[in-house]
Amino acid sequence: MARSRWGASWLSRGRPDHPPVVFVAKIDNAMRLVALDALAERIGLKRGQGAAEARAMCPSLDVIAADPPADQAFLEALADWCDRYTPLVALDGKDGLFLDITGCAHLHGGEKGLVSDMLSRLFALGVEARATVSSSAGLSWAAVRYGHVDVIAPEEADRVLAPLPVAALRLPEETAAALERVGLKEIGDLLEAPRAPIARRFGSLLLLRLDQARGQADEPLSPRLPVPSFSAERRLAEPLIDEEHVLELTRHLAKDVRSSLERQGEGGRLFELLLFRVDGRVFRVKAHAAVALNDAERIAALFRERLQAIHDDLDAGYGFEILRLAVLRSERRDPAQKDFSGVPDESQPLAAFVDKVSARFGPDCLMQAAFAESHLPERAGGFVPLRNIAAVMDAPAQGKVFPEGGAFPESGVFPESGVFPESGVFPENRPLRIFAHPEPVEATAEVPEGAPRSFNWRKTRYRVTRAEGPERIAAEWWVVGEDHPTRDYFRVEDQEGRRFWLFREGLYEREVTSARWYMHGVFA
Amino acid sequence: MxxxxxxxxxxxxxxxxxxxxxxxxxxxxxxxxxxxAAMPTTLAPDPAGFRREGASHRKALPLGIPPLDGALKGGLPLEGLTEIRNAETRDAGAAAGFVTALAVLYQQERKSKGHLGPVLWISQALAAREAGHPYAPGLKSFGLDAERFLFVSARTVKDALWITETALSVPVFAAIVLEIRGNPASLALSESRRLHVKARAGKVPLLLFRQAGEEEASSAFFRFRIRPAPAGERPLPDGSVLCGSIGHPAFHLLVEKSRAYASHDIFLEWNAHDRRFYPIDERRNAALQTNDQPENPVDPLSASAGRSRGAQPLGRLLAFARAS
The missing domain is CATH 1.20.5 (Single alpha-helices involved in coiled-coils or other helix-helix interfaces)
Incomplete structure (x- = not known):
């Protein structure tokens, strides 16, 4: 709030002359204070106080309604920003972040250096923050809220914990209150007390929290985002603004990633480019690859299309200071050697084309035909997003579908996954084009169950000269239920030679009294 | 002197x-x-296989119908732009059928050379909404290798053009179909020229399917207009036909733009089993049409009918007084 009102540098320039600020929200049918700034704290306001009471204490108070989603978004943005230190960032409630900096600290000048670097950067961004490094998440949590220590060595844990209030153990409010009632106000009191009676009286959670704070019980952090298996990053002395430079650097990063991918014999399918902007905003650009990739040029080409597609959303501002390329999903990639026959492998350019198009228009834009075992026309065939390029490129024409020996597999299922077997129902008379929603037509027939003589479609009258049908297709009761009407399909031709596919929904006398007609498709 | x-x-x-x-x-x-001057030579290529001086530089796919192949100077172009249009949305089925048939021919040709021939169909979303989506079982029964058929629905003409250009630079596709509705300003002469040049450079046949479009200047080799035509009747094993049945799909093809000196029109029938076109005997077709006259025929009125300055019907006025 302060940042948006006074600018990002309000902390360093000093707070402008402004009355105390409090945030209120409705708790138990009363407007109560949920957050307040330092000035308001100084004049004696407290969390949980009624808004009217606070106003009485300080008439010039600036009261603002709390906005939890905005707070959450801000915390997530901060978590994104913290990705610069470690990929393991976990959210903690509404106002905290856990960073697992195991193995990362030395990159930022040790633990002390990391904390001071982080705090000074956050200070410059206008965020008041406290940070503590310790060997366990619980201890860090306690120290950062109730203590004033930067870095805690493992052997100091008990000494730091002892003077802290019991609330620092992340306990439910009732437990903390109960502990205080019996005089166990500080954690130090608990450390010496016998464990069994405490567990009996206050539950096992208390001991668990205590052990976690002392580093005797493990506490897994759940990172906010999946941790990439491979990544490479580059920190820049001078921020980058130009898109071309960003792409150039991406290519270099791709080369770095490539070596580690090659060592594992894998190729990336989903890449993510993280762009850390100078002012703390982080952009995440994802790009899908159609086949497992480890070629730097191809990876950079993916991002070229992607960046062009999101061109307007990507505001470089004062430039990007850190770039990181991460491989979010990778799979086994069989290194193939070019053969000497001179026949170019056709799947490579196709994969490149698929990548280019899906980087620009989304991964579901390219579609391939799919068939299903169904009599209902709309279910029998359709288009699904292209997932398996090999299915397009490895053809039955090459004799791959039938296994060696030429025998049809007994199970009826072909061993190659992704190659569509000749399944599905293929009557010959299926239209070339089909309407996604059958369009109602007004048709007249000579006899109720017969073919139409003429019909009105899109405000034009068509006279039927020839008709074939009916082809009766009953609804699939196991899918849509038993009361779905039956359709009678007719293939009709009008005077000028247009061929249409009409159907009448419902059987006379058995299902409906007056049937409706629909146009479902057009033939060539 | x-x-x-x-x-x-x-x-x-x-x-x-x-x-x-x-x-x-x-x-x-x-x-x-x-x-x-060199025209006849294109129709009779050198048996030795050498390209004659002055002969066509174009690679062509013959359709197997001599009069049509003559008008097309050897057949369908194997690289470059060909335009197919239909006048009204309701005729889109026929035109889509013709385009699909051409795609089948290209795919077959490509397969005969040992390549896999995926067909890419790029469609403006509006076109698919108006005239229906391509239907995979229908394509399959039309003779197309539906496993090697990729479909893209582009929101705008600009997107469709971008995808087309990208696809033209990839030497994979047997044919690329670009389906556009009407005559958008973003696909004018210069854009069609660009597509044509790119298709020739990429050695890919590009079919521009203009749904419900007007005649418009373009750089295509040929422009065909497709009108629906009544289909023949289903043949029976004994050589007769099944009366009242609807047989193979038929088209009325008008060659609107070509290098030939006169426009050409022909009735064609697509046989999905043989994967080729057959000409329809026009007399039979005419007989079919006269059979199917409506009960109360109405003369189509021209746009100027009923106006005072409209053209007078012939024979109403005598040019000369009778001699006797």
Whole structure:
């Protein structure tokens, strides 16, 4: 709030002359204070106080309604920003972040250096923050809220914990209150007390929290985002603004990633480019690859299309200071050697084309035909997003579908996954084009169950000269239920030679009294 | 004196003729065709397989129908732009059928050379909404290798053009179909020229399917207009036909733009089993049409009918007074 009102540098320039600020929200049918700034704290306001009471204490108070989603978004943005230190960032409630900096600290000048670097950067961004490094998440949590220590060595844990209030153990409010009632106000009191009676009286959670704070019980952090298996990053002395430079650097990063991918014999399918902007905003650009990739040029080409597609959303501002390329999903990639026959492998350019198009228009834009075992026309065939390029490129024409020996597999299922077997129902008379929603037509027939003589479609009258049908297709009761009407399909031709596919929904006398007609498709 | 005059005149004539010939050649080269004098040679290629001087530089896919192949100067182009249009949305089924048939032919041709031939169909979303989505079982029963059929629905014409250009640079596809509705300003002469050049460079046949579009200047080799035509009847094993049945799909093809000197129209039938076109006997077709006259025929009125300045029907006024 302060940042948006006074600018990002309000902390360093000093707070402008402004009355105390409090945030209120409705708790138990009363407007109560949920957050307040330092000035308001100084004049004696407290969390949980009624808004009217606070106003009485300080008439010039600036009261603002709390906005939890905005707070959450801000915390997530901060978590994104913290990705610069470690990929393991976990959210903690509404106002905290856990960073697992195991193995990362030395990159930022040790633990002390990391904390001071982080705090000074956050200070410059206008965020008041406290940070503590310790060997366990619980201890860090306690120290950062109730203590004033930067870095805690493992052997100091008990000494730091002892003077802290019991609330620092992340306990439910009732437990903390109960502990205080019996005089166990500080954690130090608990450390010496016998464990069994405490567990009996206050539950096992208390001991668990205590052990976690002392580093005797493990506490897994759940990172906010999946941790990439491979990544490479580059920190820049001078921020980058130009898109071309960003792409150039991406290519270099791709080369770095490539070596580690090659060592594992894998190729990336989903890449993510993280762009850390100078002012703390982080952009995440994802790009899908159609086949497992480890070629730097191809990876950079993916991002070229992607960046062009999101061109307007990507505001470089004062430039990007850190770039990181991460491989979010990778799979086994069989290194193939070019053969000497001179026949170019056709799947490579196709994969490149698929990548280019899906980087620009989304991964579901390219579609391939799919068939299903169904009599209902709309279910029998359709288009699904292209997932398996090999299915397009490895053809039955090459004799791959039938296994060696030429025998049809007994199970009826072909061993190659992704190659569509000749399944599905293929009557010959299926239209070339089909309407996604059958369009109602007004048709007249000579006899109720017969073919139409003429019909009105899109405000034009068509006279039927020839008709074939009916082809009766009953609804699939196991899918849509038993009361779905039956359709009678007719293939009709009008005077000028247009061929249409009409159907009448419902059987006379058995299902409906007056049937409706629909146009479902057009033939060539 | 006279002699020398004659010689100079002759020489001038020869120079002029040379200039005219070279200009003609240039024009022919620009038009990707062959010079008029060399026309017969394209129809009878050298048996030795050498390309003759002045013969067509174009690779063509013959359709197997001599009059049509003659009008197309050897057949469908194997690289470059071909435009297919239909006048009304309701005729889109017929035109889509013709385009699909061409795609089948291209795919077959490509397969005969040992390549896999995926067909890419790029469709403007609006076109699919108006005239229906391609239907995979229908494509399959039309003779297309539906496993090697990729479909893209583009929101705008600009997106569709971008995808087309990207696809043209990839030497994979047997044919690329670009389906556009109407005559958008973003696909004018210069854009069609661009597509044509790119398709020739990429050695890919590009079919521009203009749904419900007007005639418009374009750089395509050919522009066909497709009208629906009544289909034949289903043949029976004994050689007769099944009365009242609807047989193979039929088209009325008008060659609107070509290098030939006159426009050409022909009735065609697509046989999905043989994967080729057959010409329909026009007399039979005419007989079919007269059979199917509506009960109360109404003369179609021309746009100027009923106006005072409309053209008078012939025979209403006599030009000369009778002699007797």
């Amino acid at each position: 006279n002699k020398t005059m004659g010689v100079t005149v002759m020489a001038e004539n020869a120079v002029q003729r040379q200039t005219i010939l070279s200009l003609r050649e240039t024009i022919a080269r620009i038009e990707n065709g062959c010079p008029p």
